[in-house]
Amino acid sequence: MRKKILNIIPLLLVVTGMQAAQPVILKTPELEIDFTPRTPNQMTSFYEARGFPKAMRDILKKQCFITVGILNKSNEKIWLDLSGWHFSADGKPLKREHRDYWKKRWQNMAVPLSKQSTFRWTLLPETLDYLPGEHEGGNLILPFTDKAISLTASFATGENKQGKTLTITTDKLFCAEDAQ
Amino acid sequence: MKHLPKIFHLLLISLSLLSAETVFAGSTGSDIKTPFGIRDYNIGMAPDFTLQDIDGETFELAKAKGDWIFLHFWASWCGPCREEMPTIQKMADAMQKENFRIVMINTAEDEDTVFEFLSGIDVELNTLMDLDGQVTEVWKPRGLPTTFLIDPQGEVKYQAIGGREWGEPLYVNFLKQLLLSTDERR
Numbered sequence: 001m002r003k004k005i006l007n008i009i010p011l012l013l014v015v016t017g018m019q020a021a022q023p024v025i026l027k028t029p030e031l032e033i034d035f036t037p038r039t040p041n042q043m044t045s046f047y048e049a050r051g052f053p054k055a056m057r058d059i060l061k062k063q064c065f066i067t068v069g070i071l072n073k074s075n076e077k078i079w080l081d082l083s084g085w086h087f088s089a090d091g092k093p094l095k096r097e098h099r100d101y102w103k104k105r106w107q108n109m110a111v112p113l114s115k116q117s118t119f120r121w122t123l124l125p126e127t128l129d130y131l132p133g134e135h136e137g138g139n140l141i142l143p144f145t146d147k148a149i150s151l152t153a154s155f156a157t158g159e160n161k162q163g164k165t166l167t168i169t170t171d172k173l174f175c176a177e178d179a180q
Numbered sequence: 181m182k183h184l185p186k187i188f189h190l191l192l193i194s195l196s197l198l199s200a201e202t203v204f205a206g207s208t209g210s211d212i213k214t215p216f217g218i219r220d221y222n223i224g225m226a227p228d229f230t231l232q233d234i235d236g237e238t239f240e241l242a243k244a245k246g247d248w249i250f251l252h253f254w255a256s257w258c259g260p261c262r263e264e265m266p267t268i269q270k271m272a273d274a275m276q277k278e279n280f281r282i283v284m285i286n287t288a289e290d291e292d293t294v295f296e297f298l299s300g301i302d303v304e305l306n307t308l309m310d311l312d313g314q315v316t317e318v319w320k321p322r323g324l325p326t327t328f329l330i331d332p333q334g335e336v337k338y339q340a341i342g343g344r345e346w347g348e349p350l351y352v353n354f355l356k357q358l359l360l361s362t363d364e365r366r
Contacts, residue, residue, distance in 0.1 A: 117313025
């Protein structure tokens, strides 16, 4: 009987996606990047607590949120540029919308400026020069998928981006789903 | 016991070097060694703004010239901001007799949220309210929290990267050296 229960639990975890959507930490000598998938419930609760309009929350809860933290462990500048981050799922490209897309969308919905501002500050910057020892982060928003997400991300290095290019890859990212 | 005089001698030399370094560091602003996490950020005159604090008092940056200004952007939802607040309070206590102003700017939250947050973490810091987030947009901090240090002439000189242990001697001494360098130039 006990064995049967133990077999059921992993199955349930897979079905609800909870097992898959675990934090992923990638380490290189120069970088440490952590990815933490957020459930729709986590995100809508966060935005609801800050007075975001329901129409905005309804759109956001259909997205895949992954909170990313990036630490520059090297002694030189490392350049984040999200245009050099390529996502795919099930062998097909997964398009991440630029923050300008969201800006336009909220403007068209006449979302209050304060909410637009908070939303922007919770996003991972599109570009940023990480200084040695600096840690910054924010949310990535992807179209929701229940498939594993692959990422190849490139970073320029050096004061004028003339150093070696760092590349990190993973195929272990997942969107988090609410518990059933 | 036999080695004591030697040790004292070494100590004296070290102390002399330390004080010489302090005097040298304090002689001009540019000679001051910046602690970890603070970088030179000479972007010229600080963009002006006028905001109200949680008590409804108006603050205009351009009218605050004459003191060094610690301009700090924060939000209650930002974890590092929460962790940093008590250290800013500690630094404020250490700097209260100096020509130094702490100007906090909350980014795009309402009074109720801010009041609840500040009273919940037991600090006595007031904050300006950037209710629509537009002052923050102009200043473009790297992230939240971010701090800028503005000299008495109104020029931005330094930027702090992320949350710092402002109450630690490393940072308090750095801030005091900035003030000293300005006093010596007056």
